[in-house]
Amino acid sequence: MDENKQEIEQEKEQEQETEKEKPSTFKKGVFAGIIGTLVVLAAVLVGGWFILGRFYDTGFMGIKDIAKAKVISGLIDKYYYKDVSDTAKKNGIYKGLMEAMDDPYTKYMTASEYKEELEDTSGEYVGIGVSVLREEDSKDVIVQQVFDGSSAQKAGIVKGDKLISADGAFADNLTLTEFTKKIRGKAGTSVTIVYSHNGERHTVKLKRAAVENPSVYGKMLDESYGIGYIEITEFNSKTQEEFEETLSDLKKKGMKAVIYDLRANPGGLVDSVTKILDDILPKGTTVYMMDKYGKKTTYTSDDKKQEKLPTVVLISGNTASAAEIFSGAVRDFKYGTLIGTKTFGKGIVQQEFTLGDGSALKMTVETYYTPSGECIHKKGIEPDIKLKYKYSGDTASVTDMDSYDFSKDNQVQKGISVLKGKLVN
Template identity: 40%
Template sequence: MKAKKNFLQGALFGALIMLCGTGVVSCGIRLSEDASSEEKLSVLKGLIDENYIGDVDEEALEEGIYKGYIQGLEDPYSVYYNEEETKDLYETTEGEYSGIGAVLSQDLESGVITLVQIYEDSPAAKAGLKDNDILTKVGDIEVTGMDLSEVVTYIKGEKGTDVDLTVLRGEDAEEITVTATRDTVEAQTVKYEMLEGQTGYLSVSEFDSVTYAQYEEALNELTAQGMTGLIVDLRNNPGGNLNTVCEMLDLVLPKGTIVYTEDKDGKRETATSDDEHQINVPMVVLVNGNSASASEIYAGAIQDYGIGKIVGTQTYGKGVVQQIFDLGDGTSVKLTIAEYFTPNGRSIDGEGITPDVEVEYEADENNPEADNQLEKALEVMKEEQ
């Protein structure tokens, strides 16, 4: 009986192996411990050529090597871009592209991607997408955890073409799939209006090449209307171009340091403001946990010079600078090259900017337009005016 039992156990185990369809097979190849990467890649290619049953895209294999090499840095901000991704990347930084008109933000710990802003009259808005929708799929591609820049390349595309997007909405995480028709979108990165008490309100959604001109126009228009105080809203602003935010700060800061960076060798580069322009009315800067990078440079400078109050919640804490390197063949790589510091020498990487007045956002179900953080900013402004 024991022998029979062992036989049955062996038969069941063998059947399980067959059902699973997996097994370990020795390939008869022995790499030395000091084998070069070229030798190992050659062995892997040989195994694929001889054994892999699927279709092989040699170009995709090569791209995978480059992407994996940069991913080995374990730096979420350093990325390799192929030709198509590089083209889309440069279009994005210019502020004009063929896409759907939505601002995306990603939580680095969970990999969750949120549509933090939908442009008015954009393809995204026409398709029914809303602020704070959680993006889960582009077409059939699961995007949670994927590099945000790569996700953007899937969303953008030729004008007139369609893209399906699946999102989770609301507390019940209702799954919704919509189809958006891509169109030429010029990022409307600045919105402004005059609020009560002649307080100017200026919202900046990102720092692109087009942002400076929009920001300068908004400041001039609000000033012409008799602005006696200014609220700059950087909530959900993921950052952008370092030069752009420095040019914008030069319009409001007194003469002095805007921000400085230090590279791996300790070499310092400093951006400064002149005394030609500076704000002469009280300021309040609104921030939250999605205010990152260039947004934190802006808020940090205003706070260090003491020319405005920071209101909201702790910012994201991205205090490092990336540079895009053109590899000469249409591809590129983005690498973290330096850490930045506020005028007073504060490093906020992993820490963020702590508001002078902390207030959590509280949604009002009875009044979707209500904004308790903005209301607090107006209260603070009244005290300063």
């Protein structure tokens, strides 16, 4: 049985026009994938199907309503200019029912859509080995990251390249989610990608394969002061393990203070972010959630693994959901300094209910609150030091994190300055 998930989710397509302050292409844009799936693992399976008697008892649908649906289905079959399968019509009914809530985070997913949803939080997926974003102004789909050993890397695709089409489907004509679905597929199959590098078009046929997407990157920025840097790009099922390994490695290298970079973090699993907060924070409540009945769910940290490191957290308009839980806890515990611009403001929780045929519902079920009791939904979290992102280096030369010049990143440099002050004092 699939584990069910509660999620603080940002928009799946991320076609929200939020500020991209530290993208891989270092331009304004939005990410492919979810903008903030905050997932609380909760095994909930809706067994079987609607029992007709109960279905009628709700007052939702009666015999006349079902008869009406059949009439509409018949009219579609007879007059619509294309053939529509019964499966498509039924899925349309289910999706329409969820759309009645007028909530972009509440939806019905077919079995295949739900499978993709699970991939998003697993840290692995089948594809060509890139993550992408969509720019606000041009709407171009830009490569954000190329994973080591992937078919995209072997073909010469690098960060900053523009993806134009996948198997003849043009990115301009599709939502970001629709386009990334064209890129993904079964392992071993191929997809033809047209992309642009420095204005020159290239066409390559790439084989899809399982790709592991690391969510944590770390390095020492200033060895003389012992200042380390840890970027967390999302909170998936493998992030805590990656985080603990990275933290341990940097401490062995002499890290005495740390910058956590959440500027490109759209969210993730509740379980993941709260365990990481438990790794670093002193004893206390890290986040709590409340449903419409007043039922409260609280997550706490103990002081068994508290990291007493001077801390800076970099945030932006794309810091959302689970990343805002992290930022809010750091702020309310007075554990570190937030630098950047106001976060996205996603403070509601979704839960997924798997159905008998592998399909699933996702519904907003709770609101979450920071340790101080603040609801940040549609408000965001303000930084302690407001500073808009600026990169003064040559963006064209940046192909991965190792080629990124942190000395040209004004927010990172401000963070280093703040930490030096804390270390001296």
